[in-house]
Amino acid sequence: MDLLLLSYAGVTSKEYLALENNGWISPELKRKTAYAETLDRAEILAELEQKNIGYITHEHRLYPHLLKEIYDFPYILYYRGDPGLLGENMLGVVGSRKATDYTKKSLKLLLPSLENIAIISGLAYGADEAAHRIAISNNMKTIGVLAFGHDTHYPKTTADIRIEMEKNHLTISEYPPGTSIQKWQFVARNRIIAGCARGVLVTEAEEKSGSLITLEMALDDNRNVYCLPGNITSALSKGTNLRIKEGASAVTNAQDIQRDFD
Structure with missing residues (x-):
C-alpha cells in the first residue's frame, strides 16, 4: 500500500x-x-x-516511537521545519483557550527550568499559544500539531509564531496540505499531542474541557499527567483541581515534571 x-x-x-x-x-x-x-x-x-512540506510514514526511523504505541496512530505525518525534533523528549502543554495570566506566569516560571525537553502543543489560542511563545523565547524547542492541512491556519493570533516554528522548530499534521478545518479534527489532534509526549501538563481547564480530553488520552496511553493547582473560586481551575484529587500530579515547580524525564 x-x-x-x-x-x-x-x-x-x-x-x-x-x-x-x-x-x-x-x-x-x-x-x-x-x-x-x-x-x-x-x-x-x-x-x-x-510548498516546502515533507512527510514521513510510521515506518520511518524519525517517526516518534511513543506515538506508534497508541492504538490509532497516524500512519503518516506531514511536516514543515526540523523533523529531527520528533526524537526529543516531549512535554505536552494544553489548557483553556480562555487561559488567564495565571497560565502565562506559571509557564514562565516552569518551562525555562526544564532541561532537554521539547514542548508540544496545538498552536491554539490561549494556553497553547503561551506555551509555544515561552518555549521560543527561552531557546527551547517546540512542536505544533495542526488539526488541518499545512495550507490552512487557525487562529490568526498564532500565525506569527507558526512562521517562526516552521523555520526553526517544527509543525506536523496527519492531514494532506489541502485539508480544511473540521471540528472533529481538533479532538483527533489531541491524541497526537498525548501520544508523542512522555507527559502532559494541563494549566487551566473548566470542569468539562477539551484539555481534559487530552489528559484522559494521556492516561490511556500510560503517560505522566500533571495539573496546575488553582484558585478554588476560579471556574478555570475546577477541572485541574478535580484531576489532582483523582491522582494527577500537582505541579508547583519544574522539578515536579523534570524528575519523570531524568
Whole structure:
C-alpha cells in the first residue's frame, strides 16, 4: 500500500488499521482505496516540494516511537521545519483557550527550568499559544500539531509564531496540505499531542474541557499527567483541581515534571 496516496485519498488512521489487520472493509473505504490508485504520486510529490512540506510514514526511523504505541496512530505525518525534533523528549502543554495570566506566569516560571525537553502543543489560542511563545523565547524547542492541512491556519493570533516554528522548530499534521478545518479534527489532534509526549501538563481547564480530553488520552496511553493547582473560586481551575484529587500530579515547580524525564 502506498501510504502517501492513501492519505491523499482521505483514508483515516482507523481505516488504515482495518486494511493492515485484514479487518472489515466498508464500502466507503473501498471507494477511497480505489480512488488512491488513480492518483499521480509524482504530481503529489511535486506539490509537497513546491510548498516546502515533507512527510514521513510510521515506518520511518524519525517517526516518534511513543506515538506508534497508541492504538490509532497516524500512519503518516506531514511536516514543515526540523523533523529531527520528533526524537526529543516531549512535554505536552494544553489548557483553556480562555487561559488567564495565571497560565502565562506559571509557564514562565516552569518551562525555562526544564532541561532537554521539547514542548508540544496545538498552536491554539490561549494556553497553547503561551506555551509555544515561552518555549521560543527561552531557546527551547517546540512542536505544533495542526488539526488541518499545512495550507490552512487557525487562529490568526498564532500565525506569527507558526512562521517562526516552521523555520526553526517544527509543525506536523496527519492531514494532506489541502485539508480544511473540521471540528472533529481538533479532538483527533489531541491524541497526537498525548501520544508523542512522555507527559502532559494541563494549566487551566473548566470542569468539562477539551484539555481534559487530552489528559484522559494521556492516561490511556500510560503517560505522566500533571495539573496546575488553582484558585478554588476560579471556574478555570475546577477541572485541574478535580484531576489532582483523582491522582494527577500537582505541579508547583519544574522539578515536579523534570524528575519523570531524568
